Amino acid sequence: xxxxxxxxxxxxxxxxxxxxxxxxxxxxxxxxxxxxxxxxxxxxxxxxxxxxxxxxxxxxxxxxxxxxxxxxxxxxxxxxxxxxxxxxxxxxxxxxxxxxxxxxxxxxxxxxxxxxxxxxxxxxxxxxxxxxxxxxxxxxxxxxxxxxxxxxxxxxxxxxxxxxxxxxxxxxxxxxxxxxxxxxxxxxxxxxxxxxxxxxxxxxxxxxxxxxxxxxxxxxxxxxxxxxxxxxxxxxxxxxxxxxxxxxxxxxxxxxxxxxxxxxxxxxxxxxxxxxxxxxxxxxxxxxxxxxxxxxxxxxxxxxxxxxxxx
Amino acid sequence: xxxxxxxxxxxxxxxxxxxxxxxxxxxxxxxxxxxxxxxxxxxxxxxxxxxxxxxxxxxxxxxxxxxxxxxxxxxxxxxxxxxxxxxxxxxxxxxxxxxxxxxxxxxxxxxxxxxxxxxxxxxxxxxxxxxxxxxxxxxxxxxxxxxxxxxxxxxxxxxxxxxxxxxxxxxxxxxxxxxxxxxxxxxxxxxxxxxxxxxxxxxxxxxxxxxxxxxxxxxxxxxxxxxxxxxxxxxxxxxxxxxxxxxxxxxxxxxxxxxxxxxxxxxxxxxxxxxxxxxxxxxxxxxxxxxxxxxxxxxxxxxxxxxxxxx
Numbered sequence: 001x002x003x004x005x006x007x008x009x010x011x012x013x014x015x016x017x018x019x020x021x022x023x024x025x026x027x028x029x030x031x032x033x034x035x036x037x038x039x040x041x042x043x044x045x046x047x048x049x050x051x052x053x054x055x056x057x058x059x060x061x062x063x064x065x066x067x068x069x070x071x072x073x074x075x076x077x078x079x080x081x082x083x084x085x086x087x088x089x090x091x092x093x094x095x096x097x098x099x100x101x102x103x104x105x106x107x108x109x110x111x112x113x114x115x116x117x118x119x120x121x122x123x124x125x126x127x128x129x130x131x132x133x134x135x136x137x138x139x140x141x142x143x144x145x146x147x148x149x150x151x152x153x154x155x156x157x158x159x160x161x162x163x164x165x166x167x168x169x170x171x172x173x174x175x176x177x178x179x180x181x182x183x184x185x186x187x188x189x190x191x192x193x194x195x196x197x198x199x200x201x202x203x204x205x206x207x208x209x210x211x212x213x214x215x216x217x218x219x220x221x222x223x224x225x226x227x228x229x230x231x232x233x234x235x236x237x238x239x240x241x242x243x244x245x246x247x248x249x250x251x252x253x254x255x256x257x258x259x260x261x262x263x264x265x266x267x268x269x270x271x272x273x274x275x276x277x278x279x280x281x282x283x284x285x286x287x288x289x290x291x292x293x294x295x296x297x298x299x300x301x302x303x304x305x306x307x308x309x310x311x
Numbered sequence: 312x313x314x315x316x317x318x319x320x321x322x323x324x325x326x327x328x329x330x331x332x333x334x335x336x337x338x339x340x341x342x343x344x345x346x347x348x349x350x351x352x353x354x355x356x357x358x359x360x361x362x363x364x365x366x367x368x369x370x371x372x373x374x375x376x377x378x379x380x381x382x383x384x385x386x387x388x389x390x391x392x393x394x395x396x397x398x399x400x401x402x403x404x405x406x407x408x409x410x411x412x413x414x415x416x417x418x419x420x421x422x423x424x425x426x427x428x429x430x431x432x433x434x435x436x437x438x439x440x441x442x443x444x445x446x447x448x449x450x451x452x453x454x455x456x457x458x459x460x461x462x463x464x465x466x467x468x469x470x471x472x473x474x475x476x477x478x479x480x481x482x483x484x485x486x487x488x489x490x491x492x493x494x495x496x497x498x499x500x501x502x503x504x505x506x507x508x509x510x511x512x513x514x515x516x517x518x519x520x521x522x523x524x525x526x527x528x529x530x531x532x533x534x535x536x537x538x539x540x541x542x543x544x545x546x547x548x549x550x551x552x553x554x555x556x557x558x559x560x561x562x563x564x565x566x567x568x569x570x571x572x573x574x575x576x577x578x579x580x581x582x583x584x585x586x587x588x589x590x591x592x593x594x595x596x597x598x599x600x601x602x603x604x605x606x607x608x609x610x611x612x613x614x615x616x617x618x619x620x621x622x
Binding site: 024043044045049077083085116118119129145148150151174176177181185191 | 335337338355356388393394396419420421425438441443456460461462485486489497498506
């Protein structure tokens with residue numbers, strides 16, 4: 001395999017857009033016809049719920065795979081159904097890989113070093129015992145949390161470098177309450193800029209031919225001014241930019257996360273694409289039966305908007 | 312059920328000590344005789360590895376259950392073996408509950424609100440669809456990460472309040488690299504103290520009869536001066552104090568996390584107890600065959616040291 005950032009850049013070029021569809025399969029929002037068929041007879045069990053998540057995720061992947069370079073799989077919506085849900089998470093990642101996509105495991109893990117090493121094996125592949133590899137999720141990258149600092153991050157970076165995978169470290173998140181933590185002023189500099197400087201430091205030795213590192217950053221699309229500052233601070237970090245659509249970021253906002261050549265960022269939309277059949281403007285034209293068509297149109301619309309914005 | 316902090320305080324009183332054994336079952340450190348027997352014929356698979364984790368975790372729980380009020384189950388060491396490992400995590404929590412222990416799911420999850428709600432269902436129980444509960448891990452509490460701020464924390468707190476469970480929010484961690492993040496000066500106050508103030512605010516409306524909240528804090532035993540400051544800042548937060556033993560905190564350090572009456576903290580040791588058979592002073596007397604005796608003695612020693620320190 002090649003360097004993660006190079007593979008991502010190539011996938012973006014091949015598909016002609018830097019868009020990512022987020023798989024956040026909230027069971028309750030999954031279209032009823034698919035849900036009822038995949039669940040089988042009531043009462044609903046964890047196994048049946050996992051079957052629904054698997055069927056929906058794989059079907060959505062099939063719709064978006066020809067259109068975008070990457071998907072992001074949100075582990076939480078699978079984990080809530082216990083071990084069967086966890087199996088559906090693994091199966092979803094495997095299906096997306098079979099369809100040729102770059103897959104980001106959105107797990108936001110982080111711990112002290114020895115524990116982060118175990119999480120890195122779990123989500124960046126390569127659980128190895130006595131020289132034999134027992135497990136590889138197959139994801140190309142995962143999201144991680146910087147609260148523990150460098151030695152909590154290092155095992156993920158080491159695993160990424162060793163296996164040509166990537167990490168996206170949380171820097172600036174999309175949620176409204178983030179400011180009271182991430183925007184605390186640390187000697188005149190917002191806390192998230194301090195974290196950004198650390199991420200830059202952690203990643204600058206691991207830059208690929210594309211000019212980007214396998215140590216990337218999660219940078220909210222909803223905070224364009226901050227994204228611009230972070231872009232300058234971290235010129236070699238690929239940005240994963242969530243928040244497009246349902247969370248309020250539009251093309252004019254997310255464009256700030258890109259470099260001058262329109263590269264270096266991957267814009268992600270989850271609910272606005274995945275559940276487009278239940279949202280304006282698609283809800284009138286489509287309904288739960290034709291949800292695939294709504295996903296396809298919403299993906300096309302996102303791709304067109306982002307392409308127009310980055311020029 | 313009663314309020315989480317009250318149940319924890321009662322369990323501490325019933326056992327006569329505020330100690331917690333951390334189940335961090337690194338497969339490679341598990342005594343060979345148990346490992347070989349539980350794994351069955353080679354080659355080792357994820358299913359076999361999960362059987363080893365389950366057998367070892369349950370056996371360790373059986374040893375410590377009469378001695379301590381609580382165990383902490385570290386999800387990462389199970390997750391690295393994929394879905395079978397995740398099943399062993401669930402089974403370990405269930406076994407500890409059957410043995411009457413307070414169980415802390417050490418998962419350090421955290422995300423934007425809608426995603427945190429899914430994680431809260433996954434680890435604080437109560438995945439409910441159409442009014443029916445499909446999954447309850449059964450843990451009494453879980454650890455969470457504050458990077459997202461209040462709206463990332465709130466779904467966990469809500470679930471904890473609703474189901475008489477608890478959360479421990481990361482405030483000050485034990486690892487050497489934590490300082491460059493957690494000790495950043497924010498207008499003259501260390502970042503971790505800012506987080507501590509937020510945790511106090513999030514928890515003060517949820518205080519039980521014991522005087523403690525179901526919103527607790529992870530406070531490193533290895534940072535006694537910080538623990539003392541945080542104790543004053545957060546008088547109603549139960550502290551989960553990791554780092555006793557292998558990570559370097561002794562009785563003189565962890566005692567700073569307790570209130571004036573010797574209450575309000577739970578001291579946790581993982582490797583120094585779990586793998587005592589391979590560590591001084593127990594490695595000479597015991598070996599891999601008699602690891603249970605080593606766990607028992609190491610637990611007794613920890614209990615005696617912590618009791619003596621808090622008086």
